[in-house]
Amino acid sequence: MDNQSNAKFISRESEVNLAVSAKYSHKNTGWRLFLSTILARAYPRIIGQQREVSWLVFDLIMPMLAVIAYVFVYRALNAPEEYVGFVVMGGAMTAFWMNILWSMSSQLYWEKEQGNLALYIMAPNSMMAILLGMALGGMLATALRALVVTLLGIFLFGVTYAVSSYLQLFVVFMLAMVALYGMGMMMASAFLLFGREAWHMANLAQEPIFLASGFYFPIKSLPFWVAAGASIIPLTLGMDAMRQLVFPTGFQFGFMTVRLEIIILAILSVVFVVTAKILLGYIEKIAVREGRITESRR
Amino acid sequence: MSASLAIETKDLGRIYKLRGSKKETRKELVALQDVNLTVERGELFGLLGPNGAGKTTLIKVLTTLLSPTSGWARVAGADVHAEPEAVRPRINMVSGGESSGYGLLTVKENLWMFSQFYGVPSKEANERIEALLEMVGLKDRMHTKSSDLSTGLRQKMNIVRGFLTEPEVLFLDEPTLGLDVGAMRDVRRFILDWLKADKERTLLLTTHYMAEADELCDRVAIINKGRVLACDTPSVLKQRLQKDALFEIEVSPLNGLTQQMLLDQAEVTKAAISETEKGAKLSLSLVEESALARVINLFTQKDVKVMNLNKREPTLEDVFVDLVGRSMAEEESNGQSE
Numbered sequence: 001m002d003n004q005s006n007a008k009f010i011s012r013e014s015e016v017n018l019a020v021s022a023k024y025s026h027k028n029t030g031w032r033l034f035l036s037t038i039l040a041r042a043y044p045r046i047i048g049q050q051r052e053v054s055w056l057v058f059d060l061i062m063p064m065l066a067v068i069a070y071v072f073v074y075r076a077l078n079a080p081e082e083y084v085g086f087v088v089m090g091g092a093m094t095a096f097w098m099n100i101l102w103s104m105s106s107q108l109y110w111e112k113e114q115g116n117l118a119l120y121i122m123a124p125n126s127m128m129a130i131l132l133g134m135a136l137g138g139m140l141a142t143a144l145r146a147l148v149v150t151l152l153g154i155f156l157f158g159v160t161y162a163v164s165s166y167l168q169l170f171v172v173f174m175l176a177m178v179a180l181y182g183m184g185m186m187m188a189s190a191f192l193l194f195g196r197e198a199w200h201m202a203n204l205a206q207e208p209i210f211l212a213s214g215f216y217f218p219i220k221s222l223p224f225w226v227a228a229g230a231s232i233i234p235l236t237l238g239m240d241a242m243r244q245l246v247f248p249t250g251f252q253f254g255f256m257t258v259r260l261e262i263i264i265l266a267i268l269s270v271v272f273v274v275t276a277k278i279l280l281g282y283i284e285k286i287a288v289r290e291g292r293i294t295e296s297r298r
Numbered sequence: 299m300s301a302s303l304a305i306e307t308k309d310l311g312r313i314y315k316l317r318g319s320k321k322e323t324r325k326e327l328v329a330l331q332d333v334n335l336t337v338e339r340g341e342l343f344g345l346l347g348p349n350g351a352g353k354t355t356l357i358k359v360l361t362t363l364l365s366p367t368s369g370w371a372r373v374a375g376a377d378v379h380a381e382p383e384a385v386r387p388r389i390n391m392v393s394g395g396e397s398s399g400y401g402l403l404t405v406k407e408n409l410w411m412f413s414q415f416y417g418v419p420s421k422e423a424n425e426r427i428e429a430l431l432e433m434v435g436l437k438d439r440m441h442t443k444s445s446d447l448s449t450g451l452r453q454k455m456n457i458v459r460g461f462l463t464e465p466e467v468l469f470l471d472e473p474t475l476g477l478d479v480g481a482m483r484d485v486r487r488f489i490l491d492w493l494k495a496d497k498e499r500t501l502l503l504t505t506h507y508m509a510e511a512d513e514l515c516d517r518v519a520i521i522n523k524g525r526v527l528a529c530d531t532p533s534v535l536k537q538r539l540q541k542d543a544l545f546e547i548e549v550s551p552l553n554g555l556t557q558q559m560l561l562d563q564a565e566v567t568k569a570a571i572s573e574t575e576k577g578a579k580l581s582l583s584l585v586e587e588s589a590l591a592r593v594i595n596l597f598t599q600k601d602v603k604v605m606n607l608n609k610r611e612p613t614l615e616d617v618f619v620d621l622v623g624r625s626m627a628e629e630e631s632n633g634q635s636e
Contacts, residue, residue, distance in 0.1 A: 024426075024464060027387070028417030040414030043407070044400045051402050051443075115398045122361050123415040124387035130415075288382075291314065291355075291364045 029124075037129035038136060045137025049144065059095050059145045064152060067091035070216045071157055082247045083217070085161070088153030089243060090215035092146040093235055096180060097209060099142040101202050104184030107134050108192040108283075121287060127280050131188060135181035161246045168258055169245045175265035176238025182272030183234060189279035209233055218243065218253035227255050234268050237261040304467050304500035305337035305360060309369035312355050312524075329355040331524045333369070337517075339466075340497045342489070344515030345504040346614060348629040352524040353504040354393075357469050360502070361391045374466050387416065389467045392460035394453065394475025401445025405436065405455050408444050409462055416463040423462070430458045434488055450481040457485055461492055467500045474510060486514060506626060508614040520618055522629065527621045532614060539612040539620055542567060542583045545590060548606035550577040555600045563596060565589035568616075570625045576605065581625070583616065 028036055049055065070087040108131075111117040120130050153159045163169055191198040212230035213219065219227040219240055230236045241261040244250040256264075310333040316325040330352045337343045345353045358364035360373050362382035370377060376384035399408035406427055413423035431437040434454045439447065444455060453476070460468055470489070474482045493499055505511050511518050512532045519529040528535060552571070560569035560582065568583035584590060587609075597604060619625050 024418055024422050026419065028419070029387075033417040036414040036417060036420075040411045043411060044403055047407070048400070048402045115393070115396045118363055119391075119398055119412070120415070122363055122386060122389070122391060123412075124383070124417070125415045288363065288365050291358065 033125055034129045037125040038133040041130050041133025042137030042140065045134065045141050049141045055141075055145060059098065059142075060148055060152075063091045063094045063098075063149060066094075066216070067149070067153070068156075080249070082243075082249055082253070084157050085153070085159045085247050086218060086243055086253070087216050088150065088157065088159050089239060089246070090217075091153070092149040093239055094210070094215055095142045095145040095149065096139075096177070097213075097215075097233075097235055098206075099138050100180055100184040100187070101206060104134060104138050104181065105187035105191050105202060106199070108188040109195070112192060117287075121284060127284055128277055131185045131276065131280060134188070135185055138184070139177055139181055162248045163246050164248075165245060168262070169242060171262060172238060172241040172245065172258065172265065175262060175269055176234050176242075179234035179265050179268040179272055180238070182269055182276055185276035186272055186279055189276065189283045192283055212236070214239065218255070220253050220255045231255075231264065232268070234265060234272075237265055237268075241265075302339055303336055303372075304339045304341065305335065305343070305371070305373050305502065307333050307335045307356075307360075307369065307371040309334060310356075310359065310366050310371050311368035312352075312359060312364065313367045329524050330359070330366070333521075333524075333526055335519060335526060335529065337500060337502060339500050340493070341516045342493055342501045342503065342514055344511040344518040345502065345521055346506065346508065346511050346518050346618070347504075347521035348506060348626045351521045351629075353521060354471055355524075356521070357391065357471050357502070357504060361389055361469055362386060388465060389469065390416075390460045390463050390465040391469040391471065392456050392473055394472030395449075396456055397452070398456060398459070399444050401443060403444060404441050405431065405444055405447070406440040408455065409459055412459050413462050418463060426462060427458070430462060433491070434458060434484055450477050453477055454481065454485070457488065461488075466498065467502065470501065470503045472505055473503070474505070474507065482510075486510070489514065508618070508626070512614050518614065520614075520621055522618075522622050528617070535614060535617045536612045539583070539616050542585060542612070543587045543590075544610050544612055544616060545580075545582045545584065546606075546608045546610055547580045547582065547593075547604060548574065548577070549580060549597065550603040550605065552578050553600045553602055555596070555602055559596065560593065563589065563592045566593065568619055570619055570628065572625070572627065577602075581616075581619070583620075 027033075067087050067090070070090075071084050074083045074087065108117065111120065120127060187198075187202075191202075194201075209230075210216070212222070212226060213233050213236040214222065214227075214230070215235075219230060219236060222230070227236070237256070238261075240255045241258045244254040244258050251258075255261075310330055311328070312330040314327040314329055316327055333352075333356060345356065347353050355364065359366050359371055360378060362378050362385050365379050370379065372378065373385050374388040378385050399412070403411065406424070409427045409431075410420070410423055413427070414420070418426075428437060428440065431440050434457060436451060436454050436458070439451060444452060447455065453473070457470075457473060460470065473489075474485055477485065489501065489503075493501055503511070503514065515532060517529065517531050518535060520527045520535070557569050557571050560566055560571075560580070565585040566582060566589055567585055568581070570581040572579050572581075582590075582593065584593075594604065615626060618629075622629055
């Protein structure tokens, strides 16, 4: 064997040793595995934000068009200036609702189509960690979009914010997010179970929720029972409480007190997250029993 | 279960209930029936059979993705149905033609993500990913988005995903499906290197490429219509046909010559016909070579011209024909029409 081929042989042998012979020092289990799964599954959402800039059109320009239209209408009607701020906040929160409806809810369905769902179920991680990872990634990616809409509101319409309690604002926002994404996790399992029918339901829910949840006006303007019914959507009470907390006269337009809205949001958070976990367990069970849920059509 | 067994199944069965309209009674499809297999640790075990034979169903059961409707299966010492959480950390699976992962992520990012689902420490995962990609010849593409990879390169990425988590038992379901010859060779060499590195590693491979099973596997189970028809080393399986003389004959168009006419000739035990561009290719199994004269005589009567004639050693395809009575291709097309 000449020197050159000998060197090639040695190089290949060392490659083989490194790649297939060496053992890992350990493997994470328990909560460490749970956490590493959440972060790993959140990663594609966060990195996707940078690599797929079409969100600038769909999540910024489109909602801004609606915001601009409402601002002009309110100003033409000489509505209180707070309404402009309400509309901008509604525009910012639209991104979260769209993310839940069209991304989070359909995610497990797409994972199935992609062939990932079977791999997720087969891995030693918890499926709940996968869902939480999707939610965390979606939440962080969408928070950036919401922030940009908020800043555009300040820049374009001179909206000013005067936060009365940062702590309460933080609590309300976090609870609204946990409840909303808990709802999204729940819907993800429902979409996987019901397929196209669920799709139609989501389509049907998009515009009425914009109306019932008061994205562009305070829900106090709605009849009490309509507003109370719409409170099942966490953004309804979340937005109502945040409007009360960031605008000086916001409390005049509040549907309930901030304290009560925090309590209801906390209850919704627990209910949605627990229901999501139960539904996911059910999905896993029938996936293994029937075999069809993990079957990709590709 | 013996400690030396990586996989064991006992009377394993799976029946699918097919969904019809509400008025119809539910139909049942028997995908697996009384499957009894044992695979030793360190073995490269092949499952051979046509599409629809039950190979993928068996893999799904063994990888905890599907529960059996009868019998039981144990993988790495644990029952796949009763203790899936004990099985899952010790296995992995790669399927041919899968499109797992996210197109927006690079090859390295996709692999890192999957490694995290198995609890591999991040730094070690990244080192291993680079080494494995180097081995399969994909290191120069590790920063390429996976959506920009060709089918072959994407499959190499999937293969790395399966090996990355250091499984005790790895399931490869048609791993070389759709790959070109070079990529197939790389993948096969990689599989053998991986097994050689640790005697405790076990690999179960399904394929309908007979040559692949022959080349790679220590033992092979031939499966058709959900049943295991034979299970042994490739050489022992082929020995059962050694008594027969096998011929491959390329001929002009058949002019009404049928498989039955060939089988009606004395000492012709098996006959398979496949059409070619110029005519047909016949695979014949003869008790004595002298029977060839009668076959040639039949060609002459039918005005069929012999263009090429080869005597050859038996292959696993012949074993399949011997067991099932039809070639694997015929069995697949028959299965589709049923």
